[in-house]
Amino acid sequence: MANDAGVRRSSMREVARAAGVSVSTVANVLSRPAIVAPETRRRVEQAIRHMGYVRHGPARQLRGLPSPIVGSVILDLANPFFAELNRGIEDRLAEAGCLVLACSTDLQPAKERQVLDLLEEQAVRGVIIAPIGPDPAVLLEMSRRGTPVVLVDRPRDGLDLCAVGVDDVLGGRLAAEHLLSLGHRRIVYLGGTFETGTVIRRREGVRQAMRAAGLDPDDLLIDLRLPIHPPPLVEAAAAGVQQILAERPLPTAVLCLNDTAALGVLHGLGVAGVKVPQDISVVGYDNLAFAAGLAPALTTVNQPKYQLGRAAADLLLDEARPDHAHREIRFRPSLVIRASTAPPRRA
Amino acid sequence: MANDAGVRRSSMREVARAAGVSVSTVANVLSRPAIVAPETRRRVEQAIRHMGYVRHGPARQLRGLPSPIVGSVILDLANPFFAELNRGIEDRLAEAGCLVLACSTDLQPAKERQVLDLLEEQAVRGVIIAPIGPDPAVLLEMSRRGTPVVLVDRPRDGLDLCAVGVDDVLGGRLAAEHLLSLGHRRIVYLGGTFETGTVIRRREGVRQAMRAAGLDPDDLLIDLRLPIHPPPLVEAAAAGVQQILAERPLPTAVLCLNDTAALGVLHGLGVAGVKVPQDISVVGYDNLAFAAGLAPALTTVNQPKYQLGRAAADLLLDEARPDHAHREIRFRPSLVIRASTAPPRRA
DNA sequence: CTGAAAGCGCTAACAG
């Protein structure tokens, strides 16, 4: 049977009439039950239950109450890194009775613009965003117009916004230092054809580590770029193995932009008969759930994904307070050494 | 600097005043630009841009326009199965200019209730839900009160709602038939301490396959249950390996409730020095991105996750049409044979 | 083609 479009939610007025009281009494029962006479309240509550009455959020919002909805605008919700981050956001917001409107931008600026517009129209409580590009103008305007914005995975850079992130330069440095200390001197950095600030900053960290070791990054580091978006990254990475193996002299280690890419590389190397870590070491990034379960277990850089999300939600909720001051929260990544890295063959 | 709570969005009235026209003209420029004189429209548009005016969604909703927001209530957004399903929902809805409010219930009925209430209060366009329990009463009421509900991963069973799902019984059967035809006669079914209908139905499919082969499920099948929720499933599964290895006679194959559990089992078996598939065969479920990349590559049952989501969104959007009739869409799972299954040692 | 006016469902004074 068709869902009759004629069904209309009952309004307070109807409840009031049914209970023989005025609308404001119904409103009181809902918002400040204590001030209503027990008997009246009982009658009203019964009417509410009986008619299946449900408050109308948009009308309340129109009266000036804050929306319980927060937008979360990220690169791709199906990417486990963001999925976990988003769970952090969700859980923290739930504690405050709020809900998450999650949007994936797939690295497309047009999509980002579109969802931001939609979110602002919905008059959400605020937006948590991992922005695609470096230009914060739109975000600043949104914030100025009254929709608070919290940046994720992008440094605050003195902007008039809150921000939460991980020290990406440090992350890159940790990974590189590990490989350098094992003796690797020919390292592939597997990035993407379109790179976000995160990946760029990590590469900078890698180069920094090399310079600090008295080595020349331009000699050691081989930049390879995978088409990351439409095609499944695992497969792109598996295919990228050809390029790695074509380099001469053969690299002895690969730093991957994330664990998913590392998974693909591991697979591709396996198919090509290259042993990890004996022939080539592989390092991932993110420390996703499957990383420890791979064979060999993946050495990777851990990011506090869930905590990042919680922190972002914290900051966003704090924006509602009158004494709120924008600030930045920065987490530290950490290296997780497992079995996919070892000294190079003849070091 | 604190985000001044005093910032208020400008309203149509203000835009109208600035452009020297009436509110309804502004409204017309926004909703039916064609009927406004070019010169007037230009003036209004300029005022809009100039003041950074943004329509107020809740007010429009109050006037009767449909909300662009759809709720998605699922077990856990960080679970890759649901994350991908949700992307299907998101992408399909985006085509219709709609947004997804995604909520995880973590198998807790109380949470489910709570988000459903919140969603209904927000007067969302509809709700897509993978319900925890078998009792559809709340959902039916919601639907009756005017918030359309689409079921995911739960058969329609003649309910007055739309539903989309996968044939779970068939999925279980496919996995079991594969193992039986390889000669396995001692199979562990690794389920959860709290099981959703999906997992229960799959087990039924497994038993069906055994009966069809003239075998007694009670002889062949060993039921093992993992605590799935709070603890990370990978680790729970790795720990569960102890139980598997304690069975006598030793099982020759393990059917896991999903790929994540299979990952844990693979890892646990590796640590215990048990060879897969030589000593024990392992089958997953879902065919997640990492399944093909594991060593050994995981034999698993594929579910069309993304398509499920799209179909659910399709149905939900269709609810708005006056001639909508509730219906069910059922997908077929398929077996993906990879390297983690083989005949038992001495068959 | 443009403007005036009614009212969606609710909250928050305020008066009784």
Place this chain on the structure above:
DNA sequence: CTGTTAGCGCTTTCAG
């Protein structure tokens, strides 16, 4: 303690 009232910002007839 309960009722009356005035909008919140918008869409939508309906007159001009």
